[in-house]
Amino acid sequence: MTASLLEIADVSKTFKRTRTEEVRAVRGVSLSVAAGETVALVGESGSGKSTLGRIALGLLRPDSGRVLLDGQSLYELGSRELRRARTCMQPVFQDAAAALNPRKTARDHLLQALGARDAAAVRRAVELLDSVGLQPGSEYLPRFPHELSGGQRQRLTVARALAPRPRLIIADEPLSGADVSIRGQILNLLLDIKRASGIAYLLITHDISVARAFSDRVAVMMRGEIVETGPVGEVLTSPRHDYTRRLLAAVPALPSQRAAAEVAARADR
Amino acid sequence: MSANILEITGLTLDYTARGRTLRALDAVSLSVGAGEAVGLVGESGSGKSTLARAALGLTPAKTSHIAAGEIRIAGRDVTHFSEDEWAEMRGDPVAIVFQDPLSYLNPVMRVGAQIAESVARHTPSLAVAPRVKELLELVKLPAACAASYPHELSGGMRQRVLLAIAIGCRPRLLIADEPTTALDVTTQAEILALLAELRRQLDMAMLLISHDLGIVAQACERIYVMYAGRTIEWGSAAAVFETPAHPYTVGLLRAAHADRDSDGHFVTIGGDPPNLAITTPGCPFAPRCAHALPQCATSMPGPVTMGGGLQTVRCWRCRPDASHAAADAAGQAP
Amino acid sequence: MRRFWARFATHRAGIAAGLYVLALVLTMLGVELLPGADPHAISAEVMRPPSPAHPLGTDELGRDVLLSILHGIKVSLSVGFAAALGATVIGVLVGSTAGFYGGVIDLFTMRISEIFQVVPSFILAAVIVALSGPGLVQVVAVISLLAWPQVARLMRGEVMRIKQLEFVDAVRCLGIREPVILAGEIVPNALAPALAAGSLIVAHAILLEAALSFFGLSSADIISWGRMLNSGQRFLYNAWWLSVFPGAAIFTTVLAFNLLGDALGSALNPRTVSGK
Numbered sequence: 094m095t096a097s098l099l100e101i102a103d104v105s106k107t108f109k110r111t112r113t114e115e116v117r118a119v120r121g122v123s124l125s126v127a128a129g130e131t132v133a134l135v136g137e138s139g140s141g142k143s144t145l146g147r148i149a150l151g152l153l154r155p156d157s158g159r160v161l162l163d164g165q166s167l168y169e170l171g172s173r174e175l176r177r178a179r180t181c182m183q184p185v186f187q188d189a190a191a192a193l194n195p196r197k198t199a200r201d202h203l204l205q206a207l208g209a210r211d212a213a214a215v216r217r218a219v220e221l222l223d224s225v226g227l228q229p230g231s232e233y234l235p236r237f238p239h240e241l242s243g244g245q246r247q248r249l250t251v252a253r254a255l256a257p258r259p260r261l262i263i264a265d266e267p268l269s270g271a272d273v274s275i276r277g278q279i280l281n282l283l284l285d286i287k288r289a290s291g292i293a294y295l296l297i298t299h300d301i302s303v304a305r306a307f308s309d310r311v312a313v314m315m316r317g318e319i320v321e322t323g324p325v326g327e328v329l330t331s332p333r334h335d336y337t338r339r340l341l342a343a344v345p346a347l348p349s350q351r352a353a354a355e356v357a358a359r360a361d362r
Numbered sequence: 363m364s365a366n367i368l369e370i371t372g373l374t375l376d377y378t379a380r381g382r383t384l385r386a387l388d389a390v391s392l393s394v395g396a397g398e399a400v401g402l403v404g405e406s407g408s409g410k411s412t413l414a415r416a417a418l419g420l421t422p423a424k425t426s427h428i429a430a431g432e433i434r435i436a437g438r439d440v441t442h443f444s445e446d447e448w449a450e451m452r453g454d455p456v457a458i459v460f461q462d463p464l465s466y467l468n469p470v471m472r473v474g475a476q477i478a479e480s481v482a483r484h485t486p487s488l489a490v491a492p493r494v495k496e497l498l499e500l501v502k503l504p505a506a507c508a509a510s511y512p513h514e515l516s517g518g519m520r521q522r523v524l525l526a527i528a529i530g531c532r533p534r535l536l537i538a539d540e541p542t543t544a545l546d547v548t549t550q551a552e553i554l555a556l557l558a559e560l561r562r563q564l565d566m567a568m569l570l571i572s573h574d575l576g577i578v579a580q581a582c583e584r585i586y587v588m589y590a591g592r593t594i595e596w597g598s599a600a601a602v603f604e605t606p607a608h609p610y611t612v613g614l615l616r617a618a619h620a621d622r623d624s625d626g627h628f629v630t631i632g633g634d635p636p637n638l639a640i641t642t643p644g645c646p647f648a649p650r651c652a653h654a655l656p657q658c659a660t661s662m663p664g665p666v667t668m669g670g671g672l673q674t675v676r677c678w679r680c681r682p683d684a685s686h687a688a689a690d691a692a693g694q695a696p
Numbered sequence: 697m698r699r700f701w702a703r704f705a706t707h708r709a710g711i712a713a714g715l716y717v718l719a720l721v722l723t724m725l726g727v728e729l730l731p732g733a734d735p736h737a738i739s740a741e742v743m744r745p746p747s748p749a750h751p752l753g754t755d756e757l758g759r760d761v762l763l764s765i766l767h768g769i770k771v772s773l774s775v776g777f778a779a780a781l782g783a784t785v786i787g788v789l790v791g792s793t794a795g796f797y798g799g800v801i802d803l804f805t806m807r808i809s810e811i812f813q814v815v816p817s818f819i820l821a822a823v824i825v826a827l828s829g830p831g832l833v834q835v836v837a838v839i840s841l842l843a844w845p846q847v848a849r850l851m852r853g854e855v856m857r858i859k860q861l862e863f864v865d866a867v868r869c870l871g872i873r874e875p876v877i878l879a880g881e882i883v884p885n886a887l888a889p890a891l892a893a894g895s896l897i898v899a900h901a902i903l904l905e906a907a908l909s910f911f912g913l914s915s916a917d918i919i920s921w922g923r924m925l926n927s928g929q930r931f932l933y934n935a936w937w938l939s940v941f942p943g944a945a946i947f948t949t950v951l952a953f954n955l956l957g958d959a960l961g962s963a964l965n966p967r968t969v970s971g972k
Contacts, residue, residue, distance in 0.1 A: 137546035152865050176871035192862040242634050272405040277617045277630025306620040343551040345576030
């Protein structure tokens with residue numbers, strides 16, 4: 094049995110809204126991501142998926158349960174060991190504008206992520222920019238986030254995530270807020286990265302069609318609990334839980350796939 | 363034609379800020395017939411939200427300017443209406459709901475009072491309270507909601523409140539600008555069902571604006587596709603979705619279906635969304651178009667009707683005398 | 697940077713204020729570095745109204761008022777800037793720490809800052825100066841101590857807003873230590889309102905120094921506008937120029953720094969709509 098890269102074991106987190114009222118955001122959740130695997134965590138707002146994402150990234154201490162990264166329990170490490178261990182897991186956030194420091198250039202962001210400022214690091218930064226489609230990389234180095242378009246900013250956050258050579262990327266709604274035409278580009282970018290480096294992904298999304306298009310396994314989350322997990326083909330074609338069925342039914346249908354395929358064939362001629 | 367509740371002809375609208383001009387709408391024509399459900403599809407920079415606001419005179423007076431064209435609501439020319447004249451028109455015959463209900467509801471006023479506010483303009487005061495109750499029923503909210511503040515309600519409930527406010531004056535046309543974008547997919551399905559129900563009961567036309575092709579396909583009879591401030595394809599929803607002619611529409615549909623090419627990559631539209639600060643005499647989609655012809659960069663194509671009159675497109679590839687791909691498309695009779 | 701200047705340029709009053717301050721600084725430098733007439737020079741031309749020889753008149757000891765005002769710039773500006781600097785440094789340090797770490801540190805520092813805010817500034821200044829002597833250093837210290845809370849509050853608010861942004865978490869995931877995150881990522885982004893407040897503190901400091909001098913609580917051998925008002929008040933009816941000109945100097949300078957502070961504040965705020 095291969096040990097998982099990321100193992101979330103029976104994690105719970107409760108927030109106090111007022112002195113008497115509390116919100117149980119995450120309740121006894123267990124989830125694992127194996128090396129090279131893409132797992133989609135699907136849920137609507139209030140499901141706790143973003144909270145779980147932050148717990149997994151080591152940003153929010155759970156009230157109970159453990160998060161194991163490569164066998165090490167994140168929240169039981171000393172701060173120095175934690176800082177060393179966590180670089181093998183990197184985030185990509187939903188709002189690329191908020192995910193970048195407005196006062197830092199692309200160069201600053203990447204050199205900080207690489208942890209070095211010498212010439213070799215600068216070369217590596219240019220390579221990273223090229224690899225995410227910001228070409229030529231050298232031209233993008235001196236740019237500030239506000240000088241980039243939305244899609245370019247998201248690509249920069251991906252480049253930064255790749256800099257420390259992580260083995261897992263946790264992406265929280267990386268496609269929301271992007272135009273339909275940009276979403277495909279970002280998905281392709283993530284796909285290429287996956288093929289090139291065998292990175293594992295934990296993709297947190299409310300859009301079940303993204304999960305369908307991109308992941309190996311899917312976990313459906315509702316009100317703090319995981320109600321169903323399994324290979325994506327199985328879960329999405331024969332869902333066992335009522336909530337999953339409702340989610341799938343709610344997605345508005347486009348005119349038939351067959352018609353679309355004909356269209357595609359015609360357009361390419 | 364006079365049955366059209368909303369008739370926009372050749373509308374060109376500019377935004378000016380600090381000496382720079384942005385052409386948000388360029389010779390846009392659009393119509394909504396009585397009781398019809400029309401969809402308006404586009405991404406950022408397409409101008410769809412500007413169009414929605416212009417239809418109700420809600421574009422900022424100081425920085426926006428209608429350079430050409432006209433807007434007619436129920437036959438009246440409202441293009442250059444003053445604020446007072448608009449106050450008459452808003453609510454009845456045209457009402458609007460927006461994307462983010464939390465921003466459009468007064469946070470310190472109970473929702474019942476907010477609904478009452480909009481109803482009171484057209485209803486004698488004694489009839490206001492029962493009318494508010496009636497409206498809450500119509501949008502399927504429990505009557506007890508009237509005493510709640512907006513932040514105490516869920517996103518879906520807030521959107522229902524906005525709908526109640528909008529239909530309060532029995533509008534003949536409801537403009538819904540991304541009404542479900544901020545909502546979960548299950549709530550979205552409920553709100554769309556509610557909209558269909560309201561349309562049926564009140565015999566109300568609807569202009570549904572969205573970047574989500576799915577909901578437009580589900581809810582609308584006719585659609586318009588916009589890109590960079592221009593309408594580039596329009597017609598019956600069935601025709602446009604099943605046989606899209608414009609490369610942009612094709613790209614959108616293929617992206618929505620998550621089509622993959624032989625490489626396993628998702629088929630997508632390359633390049634970046636349009637920059638409205640740069641005006642071009644040609645087709646604005648040309649830089650991103652895989653099928654661009656030389657004339658695409660120099661002049662904007664005129665409308666070409668296809669599919670037996672059910673579909674119109676502005677694309678050089680769809681001219682009768684261009685490649686036979688266009689002839690194929692034109693030959694697809696319904 | 698360019699956007700900052702573009703926004704600043706739309707603030708006509710701010711530009712005028714900025715030019716005035718610049719002129720003031722240049723005049724001060726000119727007066728210090730170039731040899732010129734001695735403002736302390738006592739002459740026989742006592743209590744003369746404004747004339748070609750003495751454009752702003754002379755005082756009861758025959759000293760030229762214009763020269764005194766020009767030399768007084770130094771005191772006003774140096775007290776103003778030094779106090780603002782002190783208050784801003786303390787305020788930034790305290791406010792950012794309180795906003796970032798929250799909890800007990802936040803509670804503690806905010807209560808202390810409230811104590812300083814509640815005390816009436818002039819009374820406290822007068823007491824401290826009376827106890828420790830009328831030097832400029834004391835005046836600067838008092839003003840810094842009284843003004844840091846407002847900077848701290850602004851800083852704390854900004855830091856609390858910024859620390860929730862995703863880029864802070866992204867840097868945390870890179871294994872960077874918390875204090876480095878505060879200093880390197882958050883503070884630079886939070887400084888803008890604090891800097892705007894700083895220029896308002898200059899205005900307040902100049903006014904406070906003038907008030908202290910007016911009441912005779914500052915050193916007699918330093919030329920300051922407030923001190924000139926103090927000596928001129930006795931002659932208000934027979935020698936109006938001894939009060940009006942220093943008063944006008946204080947008024948214009950304080951006004952200029954206030955306008956500058958406003959302009960800086962809106963120029964540093966990316967959401968400002970231009971047109972003022």
